[in-house]
Amino acid sequence: MSTTQNSSAPKTRVAIAGLGAIGQSLAQSLAAGRVPGVELVAVSAKNHDKAAAFVQTLVHQVPVLTIDQLEPVADLVVECAPAALLSDIVTPFLKAGKQAIVLSVGALLFNEHLSKVASDHGGTIMVPTGALIGLDAVIAAAEGKIHEVKMVTRKPPAGLKGAPHLVENNISVDGLTEPLKVFEGNARDAAKGFPANLNVVVALALAGVGPEHTTLEIWADPTVTRNTHTIKVDSDSARFTMTIENIPSENPKTGRIVAQSVVAMLRKMRAGLRVGT
């Protein structure tokens, strides 16, 4: 559904930090002008030449800058880079009272100072629903009492390969013929053990009962082709179970829907009619 946009407000100048599966798809949408009132002004990547070649393919071309050059030219940064860069990317924006959309959500748990930096300077960190489902209902339930939040993730083994938890525990996901449970624990431990694979459980934790009390099972499952997340919530207002089956992008760890979730968030920020919590 297209919603009425606030056309009187100045355009939001957006920079994208990280030009991989999420960043490229987002850049294509924004450069094509798919979100009225939002203008792509710069991108950043590790390999400048590769990024410059990609930018040439966009409808509307923008400069390729280093991450420390982004804040002066933009109102908002979308962080979609490796988790280790989270603080370097978002801190300048937060200190300038600007906005940051964060995809490396797991890294927020290890950079807890960032929410104080944001509130001290009038900046905002925003976490889109990303690859997950149902954060609107979890946030609403958290206004009352949530008794339990559980998540079960099933991924094709390639989507988990190389995760520190697997390497440290000598767990091989090669040649599996049946599902293998590779992790059971809380969201904080999952963020440590699977920093590039389970941002979604941290988003769920931040929406609900926090990283210590949000529990997770991870299965390396050769019978699935999609990254599949099921959340189960029991609260004093509602009980719900929801499953999302994400088609992987060219990066097997990342679903196609993630970039679309960011586009939807940007569209909602500019809309006169906003649907969903």
Ligand SMILES: NC(=O)C1=CN([C@@H]2O[C@H](COP(=O)(O)OP(=O)(O)OC[C@H]3O[C@@H](n4cnc5c(N)ncnc54)[C@H](OP(=O)(O)O)[C@@H]3O)[C@@H](O)[C@H]2O)C=CC1
């Ligand atoms: N919240 C959610 O629901 C989800 C979150 N994620 C997370 O989002 C993040 C991005 O994911 P995805 O797009 O799949 O990742 P990719 O690995 O596909 O892309 C990462 C990008 O970061 C760039 N990069 C690396 N170092 C730098 C640097 N120093 N400066 C600027 N850019 C740099 C890389 O550049 P180059 O191309 O030159 O190598 C690459 O373009 C990850 O942390 C991932 O875990 C992923 C899926 C869902």
Ligand SMILES: O=C([O-])CC(=O)C(=O)O
């Ligand atoms: O959680 C993540 O970071 C990515 C993911 O599972 C997905 O894309 O389905």
